[in-house]
Amino acid sequence: xxxxxxxxxxxxxADFAEFIRSFGEATARLQETHVALQAQVxxxxxxxxxxxxxxxRSRSLAALGEMAAGIAHExxxxxxxxxxxxxxxAEDVADRADAASSVDRIxxxxxxxxxxxxxxxxxxxxxxxxxxxxxxxxxxxxxLADCEGVLEQEGIAADIAIDGACALVADPAxxxxxxxxxxxNAAEAMRGRATRAITLSARDARLRTADGARRGFVVLAVxxxxxxxxxxxxxxxxNPFFTTREEGTGLGLAIVHRIVDAHGGMTACGESxxxxxxxxxxxxxxxxxxxxxxxxxxxxxxxxxxxxRRIAGNTDVHATAG
Amino acid sequence: MTSGGIMRLREIAARRLASARAMxxxxxxQPGMLAAIDAAARGELPQAxxxxxxxxxxxxxxxxxxxxxxxxxxxxxxxxxxxDWTPAEADSVRGVVQEVLELLVELERADERLxxxxxxxxxxxxxxxxxxxxxxxxxxxxxxxxxxxPRFTDRRG
Numbered sequence: 001x002x003x004x005x006x007x008x009x010x011x012x013x014a015d016f017a018e019f020i021r022s023f024g025e026a027t028a029r030l031q032e033t034h035v036a037l038q039a040q041v042x043x044x045x046x047x048x049x050x051x052x053x054x055x056x057r058s059r060s061l062a063a064l065g066e067m068a069a070g071i072a073h074e075x076x077x078x079x080x081x082x083x084x085x086x087x088x089x090a091e092d093v094a095d096r097a098d099a100a101s102s103v104d105r106i107x108x109x110x111x112x113x114x115x116x117x118x119x120x121x122x123x124x125x126x127x128x129x130x131x132x133x134x135x136x137x138x139x140x141x142x143x144l145a146d147c148e149g150v151l152e153q154e155g156i157a158a159d160i161a162i163d164g165a166c167a168l169v170a171d172p173a174x175x176x177x178x179x180x181x182x183x184x185n186a187a188e189a190m191r192g193r194a195t196r197a198i199t200l201s202a203r204d205a206r207l208r209t210a211d212g213a214r215r216g217f218v219v220l221a222v223x224x225x226x227x228x229x230x231x232x233x234x235x236x237x238x239n240p241f242f243t244t245r246e247e248g249t250g251l252g253l254a255i256v257h258r259i260v261d262a263h264g265g266m267t268a269c270g271e272s273x274x275x276x277x278x279x280x281x282x283x284x285x286x287x288x289x290x291x292x293x294x295x296x297x298x299x300x301x302x303x304x305x306x307x308x309r310r311i312a313g314n315t316d317v318h319a320t321a322g
Numbered sequence: 323m324t325s326g327g328i329m330r331l332r333e334i335a336a337r338r339l340a341s342a343r344a345m346x347x348x349x350x351x352q353p354g355m356l357a358a359i360d361a362a363a364r365g366e367l368p369q370a371x372x373x374x375x376x377x378x379x380x381x382x383x384x385x386x387x388x389x390x391x392x393x394x395x396x397x398x399x400x401x402x403x404x405x406d407w408t409p410a411e412a413d414s415v416r417g418v419v420q421e422v423l424e425l426l427v428e429l430e431r432a433d434e435r436l437x438x439x440x441x442x443x444x445x446x447x448x449x450x451x452x453x454x455x456x457x458x459x460x461x462x463x464x465x466x467x468x469x470x471x472p473r474f475t476d477r478r479g
Contacts, residue, residue, distance in 0.1 A: 016404055016407075016412050016416070017401060017402070017405060019416070019419065020401035020404055020415075020419060021398070021401055022423065023338070023397070023419055023422065023423060023426075024394055024397065024398065026423055026426040026427075026430075027338075027387065027390045027391050027394075027426065028391075029426075029430065030387060030390075030426055030429060030430060030433070031387050031391065033430065033433045033434075034380075034383055034384070034387055034433070036437065037380070037383075037433060037436060037437055037440070038380055038384075040437060040440045040444065041380060041440065043444060044359070044440055044443060044444050044447065045369075045373055045376065047444060047447035047448055048362055048363055048369055048372070048447050049369055050447075051447045052362065052363075052365060052369050
């Protein structure tokens with residue numbers, strides 16, 4: 001065999017040995033990929049479990065809301081009868097103080113019950129947005145007109161501070177209902193405090209939304225000089241049936257959330273920028289897109305989807321505002 | 323190398339080829355597996371069922387890879403003696419090893435596709451969770467109010 005002839009088989013053998021060895025490298029790579037995939041699957045399973053838990057909770061709450069609405073609907077007729085007869089009785093016993101006092105209590109209880117029933121029905125019914133060009137000022141003025149009696153009764157002054165045009169396309173009646181709920185909450189929270197003031201403010205802002213894009217919003221805020229919202233309650237105050245009061249149904253702020261959610265907006269809560277009597281009151285923000293986000297018809301209005309979005313995490317604007 | 327050694331190497335190569343083929347057949351399961359994940363994400367399939375499908379798939383892959391790698395030491399030792407092989411002996415192994423290597427390349431690509439699909443689903447699942455996390459972060463950013471107990475609900479309920 002020549003030297004050259006001798007070399008060729010050696011080289012060929014060397015290549016072949018390398019070829020054989022390369023098998024080990026290929027299987028090692030495959031195993032590495034497999035381990036990475038396993039880790040990814042484990043993380044995916046954990047994330048799916050969490051997402052599913054949120055879905056399950058939202059469905060439970062939606063089902064509870066629908067059941068409550070069914071009951072509320074049945075209550076309304078006999079309640080109407082109670083209220084009507086209490087009115088008639090009030091006229092009959094007007095000259096008897098004790099009886100008149102009892103009848104007055106019945107009337108007030110019936111009125112309160114009617115409000116609760118109204119809240120339950122309002123929460124559970126589909127929220128349809130009839131959007132028209134409007135402004136933060138119009139919404140605030142409608143809301144304050146709605147709360148006029150409460151503010152007068154409590155002796156609370158309400159200021160409006162609007163920064164910029166704050167023009168948007170929204171449902172002014174629905175939004176006024178949302179702001180009115182916040183104002184009523186604030187009035188109640190400040191009861192018994194030395195300084196009682198409510199500020200309704202609005203500003204134009206560009207905020208980052210859940211999809212990462214920056215969009216134009218009008219941010220409506222209601223600030224009070226009450227004791228503020230404890231940190232442990234902030235995450236849940238917009239959840240349906242969350243209440244810290246014996247009398248509450250926990251639906252008032254859930255209705256606010258539903259209204260804002262139906263506009264494709266966001267809710268947030270925190271501390272007032274002003275300090276009063278050494279403490280900061282509450283600040284609730286409703287951030288509305290300049291035009292309502294086009295949600296799929298069923299998604300936009302149904303209770304189930306609204307609650308799902310709520311439980312999925314009420315997106316708050318402060319962390320991403322700018 | 324003895325003819326027994328060659329025979330053993332061919333036998334191992336054949337087993338590895340069978341494992342690689344089995345693993346390739348598992349690739350066909352992946353669309354169904356991904357559909358199960360999607361169904362679980364929509365709440366249409368109990369997650370335990372999707373988990374079982376995923377776990378079973380991974381276990382089957384694990385077994386195939388373990389089988390392929392189980393003869394590594396012996397393979398290396400046999401391969402080290404390949405310089406003594408005749409061309410005919412080398413050719414008798416080369417074909418099988420070549421086919422296994424081609425299958426491994428195919429599997430690597432399939433794994434890349436699967437990893438991308440899983441990552442997309444993780445992004446979807448994470449998006450919902452992230453919304454909540456952003457909300458919590460925002461709430462934390464406000465700081466504690468110092469109030470003794472929760473008090474804030476709507477006066478009308």
